[in-house]
Amino acid sequence: MNISINQSLFTMNDQFKIGLIHYNKIVVAESPQMIKGRTQLYQEHLFLDLQDSPLTERPGIQEWRKLWKFFGADPNRYRHSAESLMRRIAKQNYLTPFHSAVDLNNFFSLQYEIPIGIYDIATIQDPIEIALGDENTGYDGLNGRYNALTNILYSKDKLGAFGSPFVDSSRTAVTEKTTDALQIFYLRPSLSVDDCEQLLATAGKMFTQVNGGDFKVSLLSFHNQSTTY
Template sequence: MQIGVIHYTNIHISDSSTMLKGRLQFHQELLHFDLLDSDTLTEDEIRTHHGRILQSIQKEDYLLPIHSGIDLTHFFMLEYQLPITLHDTGSLYLPLHKKGNALYDQTKEIASPFCMDQTTSTSEATVHAIQCFFFSHASTTHTYSELLEAAGTMFTHVHGGTFKIELL
């Protein structure tokens, strides 16, 4: 499994705009009908936090807005069909390293396709963050880089700041 990390600096997280809230809600409603028309999610999919979100959407238990950082991360998860997490780097002990399918700081596991450390959650006070993308399906590094660049560009368009990508 390849893990893509986007490092964000000098961002400003706030309450989500009406447009972001609307797009997230609309995307969930469309996905709900797609999931109703498709077969049930596989056991492997349900084990991931992304799969559990899809299972909730299938039951019309939609994600509620939290703040712009989390809401845009949820939008990316639904759009790209990948487990994606967002973490406040002020809560991390850098540098990060990959072990198996998980991402660790110097003290603990912070994210995997199956869980996310709640002690590193972002808030409206977050200024520096990382966003972790867990690529499980076959693709090329070039495609991963393009997806990370597109996500980073959209995230900084909403939150300001700068970003750099890293593949682990």
């Protein structure tokens, strides 16, 4: 599987980075009580924090809003997924458990304040490219409607677009039948390479502690624009 970033993105921000974790031989099931409890407690603490300071001033949320706008999308109309999750929590509309892969994906997104997507590799046709959408880019999303991705980052394979930091497609959703998965981290450009690699390694270790299997980490950047699994 080859994964690359469209070079044009670096002309807009040469610090742009994408983190990748490839999981294989995982077992997706109901989240263990430990993960459910930890996620609930984290949301309750986050709710209290959000009462004292505006959500848009949190470093990760703020940085991604600026990047969103820089690429040409309206961050108030098309909120990235990490901000959407936090806005739910600010209203005490806490996330309910779904399954072990999605629950951890959401937990990482809240913890690191960045959009993250996870996809069933069995539904993807190589190669994968991360690019900027235009007026012809879009798909049927997990939110139950068609989502246009003009000026929004997205991932595509041979069949077309399948993921973005806005909302993911239903075509590549991870289910309890998934055994191989790809997780895409839309990292904060301000993070150093070392910090990004540490973040990915920590997330991969925690994910496989819950779901089993193995993982491999890659970091795409200006100096490393593609990788092969």
